Amino acid sequence: MTAEAERHFAEAASLVQRRDFAAAVAAYDRAIAADPSLPGPWINRVSALSAAGDLAGAWAAAQEAVRRFADLAAAHSVMGDVAFAGGMASAAEAAFAKAVALAPDVPSLRNNLALALQGQGRVAQARAVFAEAQSVAPGDRQLASNALMASQYDPPADNLRAEAQAWPGADRVFPRPAPAAPLAGRRLRIGYVSPDFCSHSCSYFLVPLLAGHDRAAVELFAYSDVASPDGVTAAFRNLVPNWRETFGRDDAAFCASVQSDGIDVLVDCAGHTRGNRLGAFLQRPAPVQFTWLGYPDTTGLSCFDARLVDAVSDPPGDSDAAASEPLARLDGGFLAYMPPPFAPPVSPPPCATLGVPTFGSFNNLPKISDASVALWVSVLRAVPEARLAVKALGLGEASAQARLVARFAEAGIAPTRIVPIPFDPAVQNHIARYSGIDIALDTTPYNGTTTTCEALWMGVPVVTLAGRRHAARVGASLLTQIGAGDWIAEDADAFVRIAAALARDRRGLASIRQDLRRRMLASPLCDGVRLARQIEALCMEIWSRVVSPARMV
Secondary structure (H helix, E strand, C coil), rough: CCHHHHHHHHHHHHHHHHHHHHHHHHHHHHHHHCCCCCCCHHHHHHHHHCCCCCHHHHHHHHHHHHHHHHHCCCHHHHHHHHHCCCCCHHHHHHHHHHHHHHHCHHHHHHHHHHHHHHCCHHHHHHHHHHHHHHHHHHCCCCHHHHHHHHHHHHCCCCCHHHHHCCCCCCCCCCCCCCCCCCCCCEEEEEEEEEECCCCCHHHHHHHHHHHHHHCEEEEEEEEECCCCCHHHHHHHHHHHEEEHHHHCCCHHHHHHHHHHCHHHHHHHEECCCCCHHHHHHHCCCCCEEEECCCCCCCCCCCCCCEEEEECCCCCCCCHCCCCCCEEECCCCCCCCCCCCCCCCCCCHHHHHHHHCEEECEEEEHHCCCHHHHHEEEEHHHHHCCCCEEEEEHHHCHHHHHHHHHHHHHHHCHHHHHHEECCCCCCCHHHHHHHHCEEEEEEECCCCCHHHHHHHHCCCEEEEEEEECCHHCHHHHHHHCCCCCCHHHHHHHHHHHHHHHHHHHHHHHHHHHHHHHHHHHCCCCHHHHHHHHHHHHHHHHHHHHHCHHHHHHH
């Protein structure tokens, strides 16, 4: 590497650290001009373009990097990254498979290959590849978290707690720290930790809670692990007085920041989803710690004083035995939803124009399990004139659409009755697509959450099958909150009866469509203040119970 190329390469790396991705691309261009034989600038330039939001430019740059450095796993890996970000999971799979072939001992490449398979709904294959990667890197926590997430889509029977407790380091026990300051005479300091303070589905549930907190009683902190901040991130920054950028910082630095802020209650909002901070929570940087929202099951860790749920999502009894954390059941539901302000007005049911009912699901392909397909096939048989629209991130490729249609064709459903809808990056367009759905069919055993709320806000009734665990009961929780318990099925036959009855009652569909927004707004589901007050009370109750009274005065 020439001195000039090295200087520009270092400059680009510094710009990436500051998240000035457009300037980083220009610096990589200068490094390439100084020495075009070096692979680093070519490959890193792809990532910078992608981070800057230029997926088309990143894809072209990735193709050039692979052409020049076909024998480097990193070139194929970065191509897979861009393909996956653009919803081309099959192309991502091919790129990651090539990278694995070139560097079979690098576990992150197998991890990425597994994610690409999972993105296509090929969960069993993804889990097998995750297992291969874990055999190479048994101590890799993010890899183990990704494998646990895959288990949620089509889990083995009743061993999810044991699987979670096998997470690297889960059996470690750190002492509860003393409070940084006496609680008497000051506000309670609550810190929320999330990689999703951005344009992410979790933001619709984070905003109402953060906005609902009583600022006279609570001092709010946010620890943002967002990789690529956006306009929604900026809105969060305006909402939370004490904002901390923690992305890229190791767990020791993260814990030091929490302790320096004197946090009383630290709330994990990610669980085992990507970008989580479970390694930091394991070290107990705060006297009281909760987990909530992002992950639909037990974390397997004993460092949490509560996991926030409700009596519908986690009925007392078996749910408690399946959790490593104490379950704190919130009245009125464990979630509060912020309707998208850009949603269009509710339109008449499409069956009024088309003459036939349209069922739909906008959940990700991994959630469309064999059990979901079997359930939906029964509905389509019961309503033979109906069609099913499926919109998902992984349906941007013709091969993925053909695979989806084939799953129903194998059960005797004509291909013309299945309508695959490709991913649309414009959120407004995504929400508007619900106008083409008469009735939404929930997935099983992993229900929708944001998609269920979106459908309801657009006037679309949602039929859900209440299962045995949290991920399979979130739909029931949401519908209970809005008083729509008649759309909750206790078994597959009831699911079919409910869906078919809704499809046959066109006048009823029109009435539901006109009234659902009002019902939602008047319900606990859209009451962030309700949720905030309950969490504040829970914080104080657990504080008084588990933190020594001698430390409170």
